[in-house]
Structure formats: C-alpha cells, structure tokens
Amino acid sequence: MKNFEFYNPVRILFGKDQLKKLAIYIPQGQKILMLYGGGSVKKNGIYEQVMNALKDYKVIEFGGIEPNPHYETAMKAVEIVKAEKLDFILAVGGGSVIDAAKFIAAAALYTDGDPWNILAKGAVVKASLPIGTVLTLPATGSEMNMGSVVTRKSTNEKFSFLTPSSFPKFSILMPEAAASLPQKQVANGIVDAYVHVIEQYLTFPVNTPLQDRFAESILKTLIEEGPKVYANPADYDAMANLMWSATMALNGTIACGAATDWSVHMIGHELTAFYGIDHARTLAVVLPGIWKALKNEKKEKLIQYAERVWNISGTDDEKIDKAILQTTAFFNSLGIPTSLKDYDLGNDAINRIVMRFSERGWKAIGDRQLVTLDVVRKALEYQL
C-alpha cells in the first residue's frame, strides 16, 4: 500500500424526506444562488420542494447549466454572485450542475487574475464560497468530492480542477428525484461510475487487497443494480443502490493507497470537447481500446478483474479477452455504444486528439505513464 492522505468532510443526507434539513445546514441569513440545469427539477417537483425549504432565505435562481457545464455560462453566474453579494451556492441537479457550482464558488472569490487560469493553468484556489448540493442524478460522484470539470465552449477545451474548498458542506442524495430520468441519463450515470472505479483499480498490483475488494464491490453492484434502474428508474431501492455506488466510486475511499490511472478520462474529455459526446459515452469508447492496447502492461489486474468481477475462467489470455468483451457487452446492454463509428468519427478525430495532446507537450499519461501518444492512437484505432 502506498502512503496516503484521506480527508472528506462532506455531510451526506441520503434518502427520503431529507430536503427539510436544508435549513439546518445553511446558516440563517445567507443569500443563496440556487443553480440548476435544463429545467427537469421544475418538472419533477424538486424545484418546488427546495424553494419551499428555503422560504426564509433570499434566493436567486440561475438555471440553464449545460451537461458538461460551460465556462461561459458559469462566468455569468459569477457576475450575479458578485453583484448580489451572495454567500452560498446550492446546486440542484446532477454532476454538471455541481461541477459548475464548484467553479462559480471558486471564481467568485478569485482575485489573482483571469479565473480561466484555475482550469487551464492549475492556478491555486485560496477560497471558495460554501456549496451545498441536492443530487437528483447518480453519476459523477461530484456531490462527495472536491473535483470539478468545466468546458470552454469557445475553444473546445475541457479541464478539471481540485481544491479542498470545493468539498460541498452537505449533499442531499435523493433517489426518488431520479425516478423520472430519461433512460439515456441513467445509462450514462452507470457507465460513468463504472469507469471511475476502473480508473482507480485497473492499474497494477500495489498490495491493496481491501481497496481492490471495495472497487470490485462497486463494480459488481453496478452490474447487478444498473440494469434494474435502466429498466425502471422509479425502482427506488435499485436507484438508491446505484446512487450510493456512484458516490462511493469517486469520494476518495477506493483510491486510498492505490495506484490510479485517469488516462481514459483524459482522452474521453477531448471527444466531449471536440464533438460534444456525453462524458460517459466517451469513456465507453476509450476504455476497451486502452485495455486492448495495454493488455500486457495491465495483465495482472485485468485477470483479477475477469475472475472476481465477471467469474471468468480459462487461460490468462482468454480471461482478458472475455473481460473486455463482457465489459463492452455490459455498456452496450445499456444502450451505450463503444465504437467511434457510432458517432460517425474516424481517423480524422484520432489525428485531432493526438495532435492536441502533442501540442500541449504531453508525452505520456496514465498509470506508470504508459499511455504515450502512440498508445492513444492505437487505443482509438481499436475502436474505429
């Protein structure tokens, strides 16, 4: 096990009837920016419940946060926060709304120049406004971590930033609010959580038996509960299990002392930035390609994954090949394609991504810096 530091002060309020605790955890007198997305919270009744719970506060609402939230939109919210001297950001929705809230909260207090540098140049965030979240969509885990991913529409760039002041003060997780989600969003959430686990697990052995088993526990639960939720998002118990699995997938627990990767995300981000493909769907394309390209380098963990998560037997090669096939079939069973062709993309797209990595001066990414530009190309070519 590697040395590690773990700290996660997010208060989780999970389940039914938790919204009424909002007033306990937002100090009286705070002026709140209530952030939401495309308006589904108005259709499913959550908007009204939240506004009702906040009736004793001054609330300014800001809707229209996009999936893969835009820097440009977030900066409009920053202006409002500053002009109105708001004290608290409440994100109501899924990971995109929460990620936008984290950036808005940081940018509102950023005084060292252009806030874009927080994303593009890793500029240090010294403070953020306090954030709370009401989660209505299981997927990114942003409700219980300090990470955020934001896209600059004008330049097709997608970057992330991490800072302790981004930890939400609390997150209210509402499986019942997810009951009316479109199947496509449910599927995206399952795959997103799945690949989050893979990025922290499927690397190389560093003697972390507990963390490995935790990771396998989340994967097996996603494989078991995911199809139930996909078939019926109103299945409360299955949705609750999916939602908690997605949170645990990226709250730092399984990464403690483990080797991590994140190359699938870094490549996937470019597919979103250039072509607007949903985040989870980019991961489903890139992951099998990376595994095919790094079969040998990731051999031990691929075999362990095959045996423990999918109960596959056979030779080592058979285990690896079948594990890749099973994973692909799992994604496909949720209506998520795994080929670039499904998005009408070909060698031009691959060239564009490799070129951008090269322009940034990146030589290699991922665990043990295995993913060179050649590996990026090879991985994507497997998925043509």
Place this chain on the structure above:
Amino acid sequence: MKNFEFYNPVRILFGKDQLKKLAIYIPQGQKILMLYGGGSVKKNGIYEQVMNALKDYKVIEFGGIEPNPHYETAMKAVEIVKAEKLDFILAVGGGSVIDAAKFIAAAALYTDGDPWNILAKGAVVKASLPIGTVLTLPATGSEMNMGSVVTRKSTNEKFSFLTPSSFPKFSILMPEAAASLPQKQVANGIVDAYVHVIEQYLTFPVNTPLQDRFAESILKTLIEEGPKVYANPADYDAMANLMWSATMALNGTIACGAATDWSVHMIGHELTAFYGIDHARTLAVVLPGIWKALKNEKKEKLIQYAERVWNISGTDDEKIDKAILQTTAFFNSLGIPTSLKDYDLGNDAINRIVMRFSERGWKAIGDRQLVTLDVVRKALEYQL
C-alpha cells in the same frame, strides 16, 4: 436501504514518514496533553519521534492509560488539562488511549455537573477540546470515529458515548509502529475489527448490496491478512492492510443505510467490566453463542456470510453451522478462546450479567430487539 446521514471529517495520514506533518495540523502555540498507555511507545521509538515533531510546542505528557481505559485515570488527566489550561489532546497508542482522549477532551469542557453522566446517563456533550491521534495498534477504529468506551473501575461499569466533537482532527496511522506488538495484541485487534464488521452486517436483509459487499471485503481481508500479521507483526504490507481494514471497519462507511446490532458488544462489555477480560476476547466468546441462539432469526445473513466470506456450500443448516465453526476456528487460530471455560467462568458469571441487564431495566437489545434476557442467557450457555 434505510435513510442515513454520514459525516466523517477525520483527516487520515497513513503510512511512513507521516509524523512530521504533526506541526502542520496542530496550530502553532497550542499547549498539548500527550497521552499514552503502558510505555510501549517509549520502547518502539514513537515517543521520541512524536516529541521531536512537537519540539516547538509546550507538551505535558500523561502516561499510564490502561487497556479498557479507566474513568478514574482519565479524570486525573482532566484535572491537569484544566490546571495547565491545555488546548489540544494528542493520543499516541491504540484504541484505549484514543478513547480516553475523547473522554478527557469532553470532560475538560463539561460544565453541567458530574462528567460521569456523559458515560452513564448519555448527558449531552456540547464541546470537546480538539484531539489528534497517532495510531500504533490496529483494532478499534476509534482513530476515525466519534465513539469512546470508558470503564469505571470502582463500580465495574463500562459505558460508551458518541458525539461529533469527539472526531479527531487528524489521525496518523503508523503500521511500522505496530511491528513490535505482542502477538496477543495483534490477535485482539484482528478479532475486534472482525466483530465490528459483523455487528453492522450480520443482521437481516434491508437491500444494501454495496454495504454488504464492503463488509464482506473487510472480513475477507482480515481472514487473509490477519494470520500474516499474527505470524509476523513486522510484515509492513500485511500490517498496513490490517490497520486500514480495522479503521474502515468502524468509520461509519459500512453502516450507511444498513441495519446494525451491537448486542455482542453490550454483552461483552460486561465480561470486561466484571472480569477484566480483554475487549476483543469477550466478543469472541459472545458472538458464536449469539449466532447459535439466533440461527433462525439471522438465517438469511448467516447463509450469505457462509457463502460469500467462507465459500461454504451445502444445505442452509449446514452453511450456518459450518460458518459458525469456521469463525470460531479462525478466532482460535489466533490464540483467542471462544468458551467461558477458558476464563474459568460458568453459570455464576451468566447469572451476574443477566442480573445486571435486568437491574438496568433492559428488556431486549440488538437488531430487531431480538436479544432478550433469555437470549443473553442462552447465548452464554452455549459457550460454557
């Protein structure tokens, strides 16, 4: 899954060379009570390392905290804290030292009368002095939770209290400090962590597949790594895995949304209070008896435990019986007895415990209040 609230703000610093971060996490100028136990920290070099890391602070040391820490001893430390106006309690050692620190930190600021009421009457703790811990012995999980168990020697009473102000600000987990532990303490730690998991897992099904798998992950890791550490406490990797498993066993994660029990602990506490038997050893006696007495009521989870943790097949009854046998054999393999006879105890002890429960007016404890006084008696009689 049940509704739940989860909050755990303890910062974990795990592994080698973490002690030097002490000065980052204890504010400059604080006056520190450094608490330790029987002096093993002076033999293994940890005392010197800690004092060296704290050379710029005023430190008053207080040694001699007992296993199953005594209220009377803790109150002496409280007097020193008050007289010297100390600001911070640093616990260096295992769970007993940490539990004592939590009580001292609360009692030092308690102004509503006799601090014994915190333990005996559940009196509300409004504040505690800040606590940090340096963990040298994997076992109780106290380093990452808000619970504490303290024994009043003069009356043979052992009680616990829980309060958010008891969460340590940080805990430095040092597997290398545990390298010189006596085998008996290593064995106690393994069994303690094991039964902590069981109390939060082996109840009845409430549709918590992820939490169940996490619990099984910890049990399997204890079964796998425990014997390695028992054979050689200086095996750093195995000790690290044991230490992290013991922390994860009782930091709230596996209890999220799950049904819990704790009757084995409540009965075991009386065996410690009356007869001074090590905490973990009392659990090893009580647990098999409770399972034998509640075979039918805990059937579903006993079968799941048999199948998933021990890979046992057969009829339901065979699975349950073999699981109880395997668990007993596991404890015995670590030199931990599972019979009252091994402690020269018989029916008198059983009567004494049942009588005390009865005097307290307790009618039933444990999950679904299944453990009536009759069940307590029956469970202990199985272990005669």
